[in-house]
Amino acid sequence: MLSRLIAREILDHLLSLRYAVLASVGVLFVGWTLFDGAAYHLDRLGEYQVGRETMEDRFQQIVSAPASSFPALDSLSNFPHNSPNQALQGASVRGKG
Numbered sequence: 001m002l003s004r005l006i007a008r009e010i011l012d013h014l015l016s017l018r019y020a021v022l023a024s025v026g027v028l029f030v031g032w033t034l035f036d037g038a039a040y041h042l043d044r045l046g047e048y049q050v051g052r053e054t055m056e057d058r059f060q061q062i063v064s065a066p067a068s069s070f071p072a073l074d075s076l077s078n079f080p081h082n083s084p085n086q087a088l089q090g091a092s093v094r095g096k097g
Helices: 002-014 017-064 073-078
Strands: none
């Protein structure tokens, strides 16, 4: 008796208009989300391919360049970003200068 009552209640809910509308909205939402996610993935994949091709082209340029086109290692010490920070040169470990 109780199982028959439960089955009728479930069947009543499944056949209602409210359930049909909510189920169709849910199916549309899931489908749209899948489509949007796939489009986003393909867009990022295209950007990755462009970046990879650019990196491979640059690598080929570096490999095919003559060794004389690269600066010597000792000349790199003249760049300001390779020198120690001027503000930290006078400071000691305890901060007394």
